[in-house]
Amino acid sequence: MYPSDLKYDREHEWVRLDGDVATIGITHYAQDQLGEVVYVDLPSVGDEAVAGESFGEIESVKSVSELFSPVSGEIVEVNGALAGAPELVNESPYEDGWMIKVRVADAATALDGLMTADEYEAFIAGEA
């Protein structure tokens, strides 16, 4: 449910770092809480993502939620597939359902302060 090679934030996003590019999506727990995702509003390539700030919105039938970026940097890619197939967020939150890729300034420290999979599981156990 929570891959150990990812880092997690308290807003239920995950990050995967490849070199200096961070891929960001929402966790299994988040998609399960939302229910069927019907719309994802993502920023444009070239926009700036700021750690802790909203970069988009995700809508289920019942609710709308902000998406928060766990890292800062320039957005270098967005998942265009989600426009036509938002359900990918439910079906494959860690792979096909990714949302944005961000080039971070300092890969060595970009994920500081984020949770490991074990820490995140303990965190959501406390939230439930």
Place this chain on the structure above:
Amino acid sequence: MSELKRTPLYDEHVALGARMVPFAGWEMPVQYAGIVEEHLAVRERVGIFDVCHMSEFRFFGFEAKDALQRIVTNDLSKIDELGQALYTVMCDEDGGIIDDLIVYHTGDLEYLVIANAANHDADWDWITAHLPETVEAVDESDRTGLIAVQGPEALRVIGELAGPGFVAPDRFTIAEARLGGIPVLLARTGYTGEDGVEVVCHASNAVAIWRLLLSFPEVQPCGLGARDTLRLEMGYALYGSDMDRGVDPISAGLGWTVALGKGDFIGREAIARIKEAGPSKRLVGLVVDDGVPRHGYPVLRGEAEVGKVASGTFSPSLRQGIATAYVPADLADPGTELAVAMRRKVSRAVVVKPPFVTGTSLSKASS
């Protein structure tokens, strides 16, 4: 904040893994499998809904009809035949909508009223305050169970539970039946746009009937989430979102429930005046290009705000955002181009005349 009430089916919902939410003072299931899946199950097969939270009032006496005629806007003479049912609203003296109701002519000198849970106390107080002492009023809400069975296969399932010789009641009628031997009333009414019934039973039998229905593998338990998307696709008004005390039935698109010619009733003068002058705003349907409209989002004409979204959702059948909104009457014609301001963007919206979805089993059954 008083404690939330639970229907007789509460434990069933929890056992089925439903997500429970507070609604109108009740702890109700919002979804089991997922809103879209439940929605499509009702459009394609059959779904069941716990609506035990709704209010049931019974009125009896020689003057019951005349007294209720003065309270509701529609004409009870349309249901003089036993078993007939009528959708109506009731209004205050200014024409403000107190609630929408279905009145069932359940017996000689007797009417059953089913009303919204959220308005239980207001409805009861209003109706009983306007009844003569000769009419007996009984609040049967606590001891009455109500389960909606809706979808193109609903009547087949009900027929199998009712046994050989079962004849379904006609559309907008109510009749006695037995489901698995349990005495019930079957009302051929609903809030989904699909054919089906609402099963009225004693509260103590609600669990048994719920389980009988779920013994059919094609029957999907459905929560309030799907109930809302299903009703909005049909353009059915929801009290609290599409209408309230501050709006009259003409503006709300419910003019067809107002029988001005039937004689005097509460709100008649005010409603007649509004109808004569034409309402300044109207409830319209909107189909939205992008994103999901939600209650309270501003509706724009060009840059100017001209109204607010009343009900909004993602339509699982159409795969796009749909809404209702009050807009100035001169912007209410189908085809009018408006926009909805969402949190991060403005989306184009076009006025349409509901229903948003056509060709349901109900439209086939009634044609």
